[in-house]
Amino acid sequence: MSTQTLQKTVSDILAVAGIKINGSDPWDLQIHNEKFYKRVLSQGTLGLGESYMDGWWDCAQLDEFICRALRADLYKHAKFGWKVMMEMLMDKALNMQAKGKAARNAQRHYDIGNRLYQLMLDKRMNYSCGYWKNTNSLDVAQENKLDLICRKIQLQAGQRVLDIGCGWGGFAKFAAERYGAEVVGVTVSHNQLALAKQMCKGLPVEIRLQDYRDVNEQFDHIVSIGMVEHVGYRNYRTFMQTAARCLKDDGLFLLHTIGHAFSKTSSDPFSNTYLFPNSLLPSVKQLAAAAEHIFLIEDLHNFGAHYDLTLMAWFKNFDSNWDELKEEYDERFYRMWKYYLLTYAGGFRARNNQLWQIVLSKKGVPGGYESVR
Numbered sequence: 001m002s003t004q005t006l007q008k009t010v011s012d013i014l015a016v017a018g019i020k021i022n023g024s025d026p027w028d029l030q031i032h033n034e035k036f037y038k039r040v041l042s043q044g045t046l047g048l049g050e051s052y053m054d055g056w057w058d059c060a061q062l063d064e065f066i067c068r069a070l071r072a073d074l075y076k077h078a079k080f081g082w083k084v085m086m087e088m089l090m091d092k093a094l095n096m097q098a099k100g101k102a103a104r105n106a107q108r109h110y111d112i113g114n115r116l117y118q119l120m121l122d123k124r125m126n127y128s129c130g131y132w133k134n135t136n137s138l139d140v141a142q143e144n145k146l147d148l149i150c151r152k153i154q155l156q157a158g159q160r161v162l163d164i165g166c167g168w169g170g171f172a173k174f175a176a177e178r179y180g181a182e183v184v185g186v187t188v189s190h191n192q193l194a195l196a197k198q199m200c201k202g203l204p205v206e207i208r209l210q211d212y213r214d215v216n217e218q219f220d221h222i223v224s225i226g227m228v229e230h231v232g233y234r235n236y237r238t239f240m241q242t243a244a245r246c247l248k249d250d251g252l253f254l255l256h257t258i259g260h261a262f263s264k265t266s267s268d269p270f271s272n273t274y275l276f277p278n279s280l281l282p283s284v285k286q287l288a289a290a291a292e293h294i295f296l297i298e299d300l301h302n303f304g305a306h307y308d309l310t311l312m313a314w315f316k317n318f319d320s321n322w323d324e325l326k327e328e329y330d331e332r333f334y335r336m337w338k339y340y341l342l343t344y345a346g347g348f349r350a351r352n353n354q355l356w357q358i359v360l361s362k363k364g365v366p367g368g369y370e371s372v373r
Contacts, residue, residue, distance in 0.1 A: 252361055
């Protein structure tokens with residue numbers, strides 16, 4: 001097939017979303033290498049992302065390009081090469097988040113350097129969606145989110161909380177400082193462990209290098225903030241069973257997760273290859289099925305649109321601090337990380353992805369649970 005034919009095919013697909021090749025709008029694609037057309041048609045989202053990393057095309061407003069593409073359902077036109085198809089089949093055939101693989105999966109993203117995250121995130125190092133109600137500050141939005149979680153689980157001084165996938169200890173530190181809680185945080189990332197211990201020094205906080213499946217003790221409440229995305233659909237039931245085993249009968253479990261509107265068993269090929277290996281966004285159906293006969297869903301709060309704001313703030317920080325980071329990371333990493341942050345922002349803006357906070361109880365809150373917003 002000639003380059004002209006390939007270009008016309010891509011142009012026709014993009015036109016559905018009002019996107020042009022070499023157009024003048026900020027969401028239009030500027031093509032630098034004509035091999036782009038064949039690559040994106042044969043490899044779908046993987047080819048689109050890799051060709052951007054390789055400098056084959058640019059876009060003044062990547063976030064808006066992706067938002068428009070998703071709103072127009074252009075992904076339905078994407079094709080997948082043999083490599084992508086094999087990875088999707090492997091996801092179906094194997095448990096890619098089994099205990100032996102889980103740590104390696106997480107470390108490929110979270111152990112690439114604490115300095116990167118310190119310069120990109122808020123002062124409390126929260127790597128999850130902020131709650132932007134009545135604020136335009138990333139630091140305030142993240143504190144709002146942490147306080148929202150504490151209020152949703154009805155946290156009281158002296159209570160013991162398990163944080164599954166504790167990151168750099170942002171929630172643990174906040175809950176201990178502001179609410180007088182005792183917190184145990186578990187992570188499988190060595191870099192997160194070291195910095196979280198440092199951040200929580202002197203507080204009633206214990207940070208462990210431990211798989212969530214190995215925790216077997218009682219807590220007043222449990223939170224999991226942006227971790228179930230790494231659990232995998234084959235392990236959702238085990239995840240819920242583990243939480244139930246560790247939660248007191250009258251306790252509350254808050255699950256904070258990115259979610260998808262329909263159930264999937266494999267992740268986006270680009271994200272799986274470069275960003276979050278073997279991760280998977282759950283659906284409400286999958287989580288509810290996993291919780292059946294274990295937990296009662298007391299509350300479900302969707303504020304996915306807030307993740308657009310969070311990701312744009314992260315990109316602003318990352319981009320403005322690139323001069324300090326570029327000695328550790330090359331230009332291809334910059335383009336990959338920029339593509340990640342801005343395309344994810346566009347995905348949430350399009351409402352393709354959601355952000356849920358789900359409050360669960362083991363036996364139901366007597367008299368009913370009062371929603372907190």
